[in-house]
Amino acid sequence: MKVKRASGRAWNELRKMKAKVGVVPNADGSAIFEFGDTVAIAAVYGPRKLHPQHMQDPATGILRVNYDLLSFSVADRKRPGPSRRSTEISKVTEWALAPAIDLEAFPNTVVDVQIYIIQADAGTRTAGINAASMALAHAGIPMRDLITSVAVGKIDEQIIVDVDKVEEDYEGGEGATDFPIAKLARSDEYTLLQLDGKIPPERFKEALDAADKACQEIYEFQKKALKEVGE
Amino acid sequence: MSSMDTSNLTREKLTAMFNEDKRFDGRKLLDMRDFEVEYGVSNMAEGSARVKMGKTEVIVGIKMGTGEPYPDSQDAGNLMVSGDLLPLASPRFESGPPKFPAIELPRLMDRMIRESGMIDLKKLVIKEGEKVWTVIVDIYPINDDGSLMDAASIGCVAALHNAKFPGLTEDDRADYKNRTDKKLPLSGETMPVSFTFYKLGDNLILNPTREEEEACDTKVTFGISKWNGKYMVNSCQKGEETVFKRAELERIMEILPGKYEDVMKKLKSYIK
Numbered sequence: 001m002k003v004k005r006a007s008g009r010a011w012n013e014l015r016k017m018k019a020k021v022g023v024v025p026n027a028d029g030s031a032i033f034e035f036g037d038t039v040a041i042a043a044v045y046g047p048r049k050l051h052p053q054h055m056q057d058p059a060t061g062i063l064r065v066n067y068d069l070l071s072f073s074v075a076d077r078k079r080p081g082p083s084r085r086s087t088e089i090s091k092v093t094e095w096a097l098a099p100a101i102d103l104e105a106f107p108n109t110v111v112d113v114q115i116y117i118i119q120a121d122a123g124t125r126t127a128g129i130n131a132a133s134m135a136l137a138h139a140g141i142p143m144r145d146l147i148t149s150v151a152v153g154k155i156d157e158q159i160i161v162d163v164d165k166v167e168e169d170y171e172g173g174e175g176a177t178d179f180p181i182a183k184l185a186r187s188d189e190y191t192l193l194q195l196d197g198k199i200p201p202e203r204f205k206e207a208l209d210a211a212d213k214a215c216q217e218i219y220e221f222q223k224k225a226l227k228e229v230g231e
Numbered sequence: 232m233s234s235m236d237t238s239n240l241t242r243e244k245l246t247a248m249f250n251e252d253k254r255f256d257g258r259k260l261l262d263m264r265d266f267e268v269e270y271g272v273s274n275m276a277e278g279s280a281r282v283k284m285g286k287t288e289v290i291v292g293i294k295m296g297t298g299e300p301y302p303d304s305q306d307a308g309n310l311m312v313s314g315d316l317l318p319l320a321s322p323r324f325e326s327g328p329p330k331f332p333a334i335e336l337p338r339l340m341d342r343m344i345r346e347s348g349m350i351d352l353k354k355l356v357i358k359e360g361e362k363v364w365t366v367i368v369d370i371y372p373i374n375d376d377g378s379l380m381d382a383a384s385i386g387c388v389a390a391l392h393n394a395k396f397p398g399l400t401e402d403d404r405a406d407y408k409n410r411t412d413k414k415l416p417l418s419g420e421t422m423p424v425s426f427t428f429y430k431l432g433d434n435l436i437l438n439p440t441r442e443e444e445e446a447c448d449t450k451v452t453f454g455i456s457k458w459n460g461k462y463m464v465n466s467c468q469k470g471e472e473t474v475f476k477r478a479e480l481e482r483i484m485e486i487l488p489g490k491y492e493d494v495m496k497k498l499k500s501y502i503k
Binding site for chain 1: 245293302334338342345346409451453455463465469470473478480481484485487502
């Protein structure tokens with residue numbers, strides 16, 4: 001490996017994951033998912049009747065996602081309430097989760113997914129998607145598969161898996177690239193693709209390979225945590 | 232796209248045509264529309280550009296002022312990208328708080344410009360830790376006939392190259408009455424452009440009209456530039472609920488550099 005990771009991890013090593021299902025008793029489904037120091041909590045309410053009524057779809061239920069940082073989850077206190085960033089992440093998260101779920105049996109309803117970041121060390125949207133996907137499964141929403149998400153990336157010329165904050169701010173050589181993806185776990189179908197940084201087009205395949213491998217690992221972890229809830 | 236009312240007939244017709252690599256306006260699926268760039272949109276702006284691409288028209292203006300550096304970048308100037316989808320430009324745009332597409336457009340342009348490194352923000356420092364130049368890029372569509380994002384990316388690069396510093400007063404404020412001829416610290420090599428690939432069924436198309444956009448299932452935008460002699464993807468965002476498959480993404484990566492060169496050839500002729 002050309003560039004050493006500050007955390008001492010191997011290039012393809014995920015941070016330590018933690019996951020727990022059923023953390024919000026009031027919700028129909030809920031989960032916490034952690035990548036190292038990044039902690040996301042998600043709760044699912046629904047299917048329930050959708051208000052305002054004009055948004056109702058008689059053909060299917062709809063998915064509605066809200067993502068945000070808690071004010072104390074970042075170094076400089078985040079002003080409570082939606083920002084442009086959180087609005088964007090809410091929407092792309094909704095798009096990332098929607099292909100997995102089927103709400104045709106629940107016309108005129110909404111499934112609300114609430115995601116909050118309790119502690120942030122980069123990878124908050126991907127941790128949030130993993131938590132939300134587990135919470136949807138926990139709520140018993142009909143799903144094709146779990147959605148599994150990770151940020152791969154690149155520091156200088158080295159591809160890395162599960163980018164942390166120090167790596168996100170890397171400045172040497174080709175700098176830092178952050179490439180969050182989500183996919184239907186057992187497929188080659190990607191449901192979230194975002195990127196910022198510098199990555200040659202011919203290295204995309206390599207980055208996706210790394211993401212696929214990491215997602216397999218995360219998928220097993222999600223399934224294990226989901227099984228534990230019934231015990 | 233999916234939220235608008237495209238008739239099933241249009242979708243079916245377009246699908247049938249796309250399957251034969253044909254479009255209503257005679258282009259093939261991956262053909263771009265030609266574009267033109269003009270300068271001098273507003274003489275109050277430090278730089279500006281108008282891009283016309285088919286019936287799509289976008290104007291971009293650059294304003295510069297002085298301010299304090301951000302706490303996490305004391306040794307660099309500030310870049311802000313903003314804009315709005317004016318109700319002037321389309322019956323589909325509404326007044327009021329910005330909806331998602333109006334938020335996504337400037338955010339994606341910001342990432343593309345910033346990550347490409349086309350602006351050397353460190354050269355915008357007036358007094359380290361105290362005063363820096365802030366460069367504000369504002370994007371407004373005048374007429375939306377599809378591919379606003381990609382037209383805007385050309386406009387941003389052209390307008391930034393068109394910009395000249397205002398003067399500086401003794402107390403380090405921008406002096407708009409005494410403008411200078413000094414240009415922004417821009418890379419000669421690195422000019423990012425964005426390409427949005429739309430998908431209808433299994434067909435990928437580039438540079439859609441509004442009608443085509445609305446019929447499509449999903450899209451993914453890539454910002455690409457050249458840096459130290461290498462092509463670099465600087466930004467990416469997938470939209471809508473339909474997935475992209477691995478093979479489709481790999482194909483896009485093969486297409487991107489050629490399309491980038493095509494646009495660059497034209498764009499460079501406008502940049503002096």
